[in-house]
Amino acid sequence: MTEPATTSDFIRDIIRRDNEQGTYGGRVQTRFPPEPNGYLHIGHAKAITVDFGTAEEFGGTCNLRFDDTNPDTEETEFVESIVADIEWLGFRPTRVLHASDYFGQLYEWAEYLVSQGLAYVDDQDTETISAQRGGFGKSGVASPYRDRGVEENLDLLRRMKAGEFEEGSRVLRAKIDMAHENMALRDPVMYRIRHSHHFRTGGDWWIYPTYDWAHGQSDAIEGVTHSICTLEFDTHRPLYDWYLEHLPLPGDQPKQIEFARLELTHTVTSKRRLAKLVADGTVDGWDDPRMPTLSGLRRRGYPARAIRAFCTEIGTTRTNSRQNIEALESFVRRELNASAQRRMAVLRPLRLVIDNWPSGLDGTPLVEYFDVANNPENADDGTRQVAFSGELWIEADDFAEVPPPKFFRLSPGREVRLRGAYLVTATSVDKDADGNIAAVHATYDPETRGGDAPDGRKVKSTMHWVSAAHAVDITAALYERLFTAPVPGEATGEPLDDLNPDSREVVSGRAEAALADAAPGQVVQFERLGYFAADPQTHLLFHRTVGLRDEWAAIQRRQA
Ligand code: ATP
Ligand code: MG
Numbered sequence: 001m002t003e004p005a006t007t008s009d010f011i012r013d014i015i016r017r018d019n020e021q022g023t024y025g026g027r028v029q030t031r032f033p034p035e036p037n038g039y040l041h042i043g044h045a046k047a048i049t050v051d052f053g054t055a056e057e058f059g060g061t062c063n064l065r066f067d068d069t070n071p072d073t074e075e076t077e078f079v080e081s082i083v084a085d086i087e088w089l090g091f092r093p094t095r096v097l098h099a100s101d102y103f104g105q106l107y108e109w110a111e112y113l114v115s116q117g118l119a120y121v122d123d124q125d126t127e128t129i130s131a132q133r134g135g136f137g138k139s140g141v142a143s144p145y146r147d148r149g150v151e152e153n154l155d156l157l158r159r160m161k162a163g164e165f166e167e168g169s170r171v172l173r174a175k176i177d178m179a180h181e182n183m184a185l186r187d188p189v190m191y192r193i194r195h196s197h198h199f200r201t202g203g204d205w206w207i208y209p210t211y212d213w214a215h216g217q218s219d220a221i222e223g224v225t226h227s228i229c230t231l232e233f234d235t236h237r238p239l240y241d242w243y244l245e246h247l248p249l250p251g252d253q254p255k256q257i258e259f260a261r262l263e264l265t266h267t268v269t270s271k272r273r274l275a276k277l278v279a280d281g282t283v284d285g286w287d288d289p290r291m292p293t294l295s296g297l298r299r300r301g302y303p304a305r306a307i308r309a310f311c312t313e314i315g316t317t318r319t320n321s322r323q324n325i326e327a328l329e330s331f332v333r334r335e336l337n338a339s340a341q342r343r344m345a346v347l348r349p350l351r352l353v354i355d356n357w358p359s360g361l362d363g364t365p366l367v368e369y370f371d372v373a374n375n376p377e378n379a380d381d382g383t384r385q386v387a388f389s390g391e392l393w394i395e396a397d398d399f400a401e402v403p404p405p406k407f408f409r410l411s412p413g414r415e416v417r418l419r420g421a422y423l424v425t426a427t428s429v430d431k432d433a434d435g436n437i438a439a440v441h442a443t444y445d446p447e448t449r450g451g452d453a454p455d456g457r458k459v460k461s462t463m464h465w466v467s468a469a470h471a472v473d474i475t476a477a478l479y480e481r482l483f484t485a486p487v488p489g490e491a492t493g494e495p496l497d498d499l500n501p502d503s504r505e506v507v508s509g510r511a512e513a514a515l516a517d518a519a520p521g522q523v524v525q526f527e528r529l530g531y532f533a534a535d536p537q538t539h540l541l542f543h544r545t546v547g548l549r550d551e552w553a554a555i556q557r558r559q560a
Contacts, residue, residue, distance in 0.1 A: 028060025036078035038271035046262035064093035071198035121156040140178035163206035301533025301545030330552035345511035351439040357390030365390040408460035471510035
């Protein structure tokens with residue numbers, strides 16, 4: 001389901017070279033390794049398109065591997081959402097695997113390293129250990145336990161595993177080099193003692209592997225060839241290699257390749273911070289349409305295809321940068337312009353009464369039906385019937401009693417087009433006791449059926465409308481940026497300081513009857529207003545996906 005690759009990138013170049021040299025016998029196997037401690041976000045979509053897309057392009061395989069090595073933060077709910085989000089994006093893992101399935105093998109390998117004199121139990125606490133690591137240009141200090149004998153180390157490790165010791169009282173460390181210029185190699189921690197329940201292994205384990213100790217080994221166990229991750233692991237690569245070089249591996253040694261994370265303006269892509277928004281109740285859960293999670297974007301109406309196309313288009317590099325969110329929105333708009341049916345809805349309704357509209361013999365206003373194209377971009381979407389009568393809803397913004405300069409919509413004495421129906425001229429207004437406009441009166445020209453005058457006279461604006469007698473009540477959630485600053489946290493260091501307190505406005509609107517049939521999740525264009533997604537659960541609740549104006553085009557013009 002990947003879009004064809006238009007350009008090459010350094011990752012594909014590495015794989016091509018490996019294939020030419022026969023490094024992995026032409027085999028390409030990648031993996032996507034999320035920690036199930038939250039929902040996937042737009043940054044993960046980039047990693048997914050790289051991991052799955054690259055494997056697919058080379059006829060290889062890509063597993064989903066849960067990096068479930070931290071029992072305190074991981075849950076089955078997250079596992080299930082991750083599986084669903086990857087499928088929604090359009091990728092299918094070759095296999096679904098868990099690092100926790102390798103706890104036994106990892107432990108055996110840890111004993112092996114101990115037996116080789118390459119790992120030791122340190123009885124110091126983590127603060128002391130990190131204070132001893134030194135810094136750039138400053139060598140670390142060896143632990144007093146660094147030169148323990150193999151037998152004592154094995155005994156202590158076995159007792160750590162058996163749950164004999166307090167949490168935090170001991171760790172297992174690799175014995176590498178306390179003076180190494182790369183801090184990651186200064187005797188890194190392999191195992192921590194945790195007396196927590198793990199969502200898969202329950203109470204089986206009292207010690208848990210660190211990311212570094214688990215990751216490369218899991219790759220090797222599964223037969224991964226190219227282990228693609230983000231740039232912050234760059235300095236860990238020598239450690240990744242060190243472990244693999246010192247173990248009796250079942251097969252080839254996988255290769256870690258790093259690329260720059262996807263960051264977006266006005267967006268935070270950190271599970272920890274997103275989790276805080278959920279926990280604080282700032283948003284209504286992980287799938288709140290304002291969230292940059294895949295489940296939030298899906299509920300907001302973002303098509304998976306648009307997200308994939310965006311991730312492909314921005315390319316894969318080793319340079320950190322931040323993409324404009326308007327660029328992603330532009331992909332969304334392009335996709336929806338082709339796929340979304342058009343409907344008429346009025347979000348700030350004002351009553352328009354056509355005084356010369358005819359009534360039938362029984363005294364009730366006549367109803368006329370117009371055949372309207374569902375999507376002018378796609379004839380296959382057919383047409384629908386839209387009712388028109390003498391009382392309509394129009395947008396309050398589309399009327400001005402005293403029009404300001406350059407206001408060409410409806411005002412007393414001014415003629416406008418009601419889209420696809422008739423030309424109407426406003427005549428007067430009704431006001432309530434407070435002086436607010438309660439209704440606008442108008443006359444229509446019966447000769448202009450369809451919206452054009454036979455004498456060719458022009459009007460300056462075309463407005464959408466909804467027949468009052470046929471309207472359904474809808475609720476629309478209008479969203480602004482969740483973060484006001486383009487780079488959240490740039491000023492204070494804390495992205496959550498830039499939260500927009502007014503990121504959602506909920507309005508009650510009126511819409512043409514066809515909207516009552518919107519399928520859960522269906523995205524439609526409200527004419528002149530934007531794209532709106534029907535909520536998957538609540539009937540007649542619509543989330544504004546994006547507006548109609550392509551701000552990305554304007555940004556690009558400004559940058560050119
Ligand atoms: P977070 O900081 O949000 O918790 P993470 O990197 O800890 O992200 P993981 O679940 O460990 O989250 O990530 C799984 C994979 O997704 C990793 O390979 C990681 O490098 C990649 N990834 C995470 N965030 C991004 C991002 N913003 N852009 C590209 N890839 C990402
Ligand atoms: Mg992580």
